[in-house]
Amino acid sequence: MTTENIAPTTIDEVVPKMKVEGVVKKIELYGALVDIGVGRPGLLHISQISEGHVKNVSDVLQEGQTITAWVQEVDRKRGRISLTMLEPAALGWSEIDNGKVFTGKVVRVEKFGAFVDIGAERPGLVHVSELAQGYVGDPTDVVKVGDEVQVKVIGVNRRKKQIDMSIRALEEAAMIEAIEEDDEDMPTAMELALRQALEGSGMVMPQRQQQKKRGKKEKRHQEREDIFARTLRQHAND
Structure with missing residues (x-):
């Protein structure tokens, strides 16, 4: 978002x-000098x-x-301020990186995918293969112009x-997270019986069992990374 209209009094502001x-x-021929106070x-x-x-x-001003x-650039050392009458995008290109998640609005839908405005200079493309899990024949079955969506x-x-x-990618991540939570919150019948027996005797779960649970968690994490990798490979091949 652009900075609010608070009148600066020094170049440091x-x-x-x-x-x-x-x-x-x-x-001047090249532009205009503007006093901003x-x-x-x-x-x-x-x-x-x-x-x-x-x-x-002089045809315009x-x-x-x-x-x-709006302020484009500031060089305090040289005392130079560059201005623009074109409202800048809320998100600069330096703020947009792989893996970041944004909320945006669908502004156009085509056969090959949907364009989503996240506040950047241009809308981004969600290819039809990235709209949802499984096959999507028509993007309008998933999104419509004006829809607010989260994108990665x-x-x-x-x-x-x-x-x-x-x-x-976000749907897959949410699904994996839900599965992991279910796995962690719902121990097996054998684990329940063992836990009850140990609690009754005042003992703790054996180290081997704890390591086994950690191993399962690491395996689920690797499965999640594999899904992300497949997503990127599929996108690169499209």
């Missing part, structure tokens, strides 16, 4: 994504004035005009600005 109000002080003007480059092409800065902008990032290409995500 200026941070990237901060929303600011400023007055256009001077117009910190003693140093911010530079609004011509490319950051509008999403469309701007031929002349006038000296003395009050504008709303399984691939990021920052150069191409592409994000690959999965819903299935």
Whole structure:
């Protein structure tokens, strides 16, 4: 999310994504100098004035005009502030990594999958094979535009600005966790009988039994990792 519109008074209070109000002080061929109240003007480059092409800065801005902008970059050592009139994405590319989980909204559904907006510069793709466990013939059987879903990032290409995500990976993780909890909360009949006998005698469960339970838990953990690995391999082959 972008920083709230709290008027800074010094350059030390200026941070990237901060929303600011400023007055256009001077117009140049390359952009405009904007006073945001910190003693140093911010530079609004011509490319950051509008999403469309701007031929002349004076076609859009006038000296003395009050504008709303966002901080792009701050170089406190040199006293430089870069501004943009294009609202930045809530999530920067440096914040999106493999394995991270986000909540987003389905914004488009195609035959090959669904696009989910997680607040990044572009929506990410959940391929049809990553929508749910088992075969999915039509993505609309699983998600609709406007649905809020949780997704796990399984691939990021920052150069191409592409994000690959999965819903299935989270479902599999939840299923495995539920199985593990059931296994831990429901001991076998033999374990129950042994536990009761030991409690009655004031003894504790033998080390061998405890190691066996740990071994079972480690095996379940390995099975979970195997599922994740298969998910990634399948995605890479699609």
